[in-house]
């Protein structure tokens with residue numbers, strides 16, 4: 045049972061079940077812990093990663109379904125310093141506990157690639173991640189500010 | 195209250211004051227222990243919580259844990275302010291969970307001195323520490339607790355400021371002695387002591403060795419507010435950069451060599467025990483190392499978490515329900531109503547003629563209730579534990595009290611404190627769930643590790659386990675009565691409410707009503723309860739502020755004017771209401787289907803008034819459009835951070851008001867994850883405006899006070915639009931229709 049995963053540009057050959065959840069393989073096998081576990085059923089988005097550039101909830105993604113695809117985690121996103129989204133998160137002092145923010149930033153980054161200037165409604169429709177600390181007002185502000193720079 | 199706090203700062207008058215100040219400063223022999231525990235090469239502790247390095251850098255050691263409330267910035271701001279430190283030369287660290295960094299005595303002194311309580315009267319956010327008797331092992335001294343919105347109010351006001359000021363005084367003495375001048379000729383600025391007359395200066399780093407030899411004074415001079423350069427400024431939070439690139443290591447992220455993972459299933463019925471479990475099939479599954487039977491649960495240990503989870507789900511454990519297997523929410527509600535109708539009510543307070551005064555006016559009467567709520571922090575409960583060959587225990591977890599957690603682990607493992615090492619990690623949310631007294635996940639992890647000696651085991655609750663084995667915000671019912679006089683103002687106020695504990699001081703109203711009776715009906719259940727963001731204020735705020743609104747409408751008066759008329763003796767409360775109303779445009783016209791509601795509540799020393807604007811659509815769909823908040827916490831140490839806490843409290847409270855409901859069926863929790871315990875997301879987020887009021891009042895808490903007035907402000911707004919009075923939360927259980935106007 046060997047699965048080949050390409051994570052943040054690095055190929056990993058892993059001895060795991062085909063149906064193992066991508067989230068736990070990223071965390072426990074590959075050792076990248078920036079991607080978080082929140083609900084296990086694709087409700088909260090704490091586990092969001094990019095698969096071929098699109099935001100995907102890794103807790104319900106089997107590794108078999110993404111073998112050979114380009115997977116990017118928060119570590120990969122941050123590989124060359126802060127992205128404009130991350131900088132906006134600092135400028136607007138978005139995180140509180142911070143636990144949801146890896147997933148939030150991954151989800152927002154994917155959205156802004158296709159729609160760099162979303163309306164509040166488009167943002168809310170696309171970003172359904174949960175933040176129990178309630179940082180949504182600042183997320184909205186940060187994304188508005190990013191849109192204004194476009 | 196205010197007097198006591200000022201007295202303490204002025205020099206330890208009174209016993210509580212002496213305790214606080216006395217604790218705030220260690221004698222110098224304790225510094226060596228601190229140095230050994232937490233100083234790096236080149237650093238030296240000058241007193242509690244302050245280290246100075248040879249390059250003049252000041253490190254503030256924070257005796258609290260980070261759960262996202264910004265105290266790793268606010269507390270150092272307070273110490274650095276008094277120390278005249280340059281913020282760019284200030285570093286921040288977490289205190290190790292050791293008794294010498296405990297904030298328990300500080301918190302205790304703070305609580306006792308401000309609430310006029312005795313040592314037996316433990317406030318709600320700490321109640322679990324007492325209920326769970328680890329106090330007898332570790333002692334109340336062993337608290338390093340972060341809760342009760344107390345970090346800035348207790349550690350900040352009584353600890354950090356004193357520590358900063360005393361350190362400054364010691365550094366000045368050391369410099370003056372070197373120069374052979376009077377300390378009064380010296381000043382301090384940007385991590386240096388200056389002697390203007392001779393133009394000499396010395397950095398703090400060059401002075402720390404000498405300075406540490408002076409004994410700290412208990413009442414060092416404190417800066418007047420108008421000289422502040424750091425406190426009151428929105429300094430960017432120090433913890434944020436690591437929270438945008440995934441490098442903050444939470445409890446969930448602990449990695450130890452050879453570590454295994456554990457998944458758990460706890461008896462669904464509270465109080466239930468594991469009778470038996472057939473572990474054979476699970477043991478043959480890939481990666482499974484062991485099936486561990488605990489008293490109330492079964493745990494599978496495997497090489498990977500998902501394998502442990504799959505195996506634990508494949509088990510078919512048999513539980514003994516301890517006689518609780520038939521309890522339902524409806525049955526608990528019936529018990530509440532029976533208790534409130536019975537004659538077993540216990541007096542809490544009576545003023546004037548109490549309930550007898552109800553005969554003196556027009557009766558208004560209503561029964562309110564709120565459901566059980568789960569905390570549901572983003573990071574599910576987890577804990578990593580290792581039983582070592584030398585008979586010691588090492589534990590890693592994020593809790594709201596590192597020292598309390600260490601004491602708890604010592605108790606459940608039967609080891610002495612010195613044999614337990616506890617690593618306190620940042621938390622993906624706390625909200626009260628991770629306070630001492632509610633450490634079921636620590637106990638299960640320690641016991642699992644006990645069965646796997648020599649191997650670190652990380653136990654992780656799935657969301658289902660987290661939601662079904664919480665310590666819930668209690669389900670509470672309140673029966674309110676008011677009597678309105680000829681002018682429509684209340685002449686009597688009677689509140690009978692259920693409690694699973696004692697009386698709640700949060701039930702005492704701020705409004706001037708001459709005759710009051712507040713009584714409690716004790717309704718114990720088998721459902722474990724605990725502090726949930728704003729604790730008792732979370733229900734009393736809803737009951738009181740909704741019922742005051744009912745009285746105003748019964749009197750045909752404007753709800754804002756009605757409240758103002760009863761706040762003659764409370765100018766700060768009145769000012770908060772007026773500011774929120776002004777900023778929200780109270781009284782100005784709104785489109786059809788929209789309306790405003792107002793509510794105000796003081797908790798944790800902070801007054802918060804919310805005006806909520808809602809829209810009810812033709813089909814009854816409810817939108818919360820806007821929340822305007824006015825907040826008087828005396829002064830905000832970090833205004834932007836403070837606002838973030840109010841915003842977060844609004845969202846947390848909105849989730850509960852709209853959808854939050856834990857129900858019980860067959861003795862167990864029905865809900866299990868976010869689809870049936872829905873929470874607010876971006877799409878439901880209203881526009882939020884927070885206005886801070888500066889006053890001379892003592893500093894109030896930040897994390898919790900935004901919660902209580904939100905639900906009643908929403909319910910009051912719904913009434914304004916629909917004429918329907920919401921007396922039971924959550925809102926999702928009500929069908930709204932637009933009033934025919």
Ligand code: FES
Pocket residue numbers: 139140141142143144145174175176177178179262572622623
């Ligand atoms: S910042 Fe804590 S859950 Fe989002």
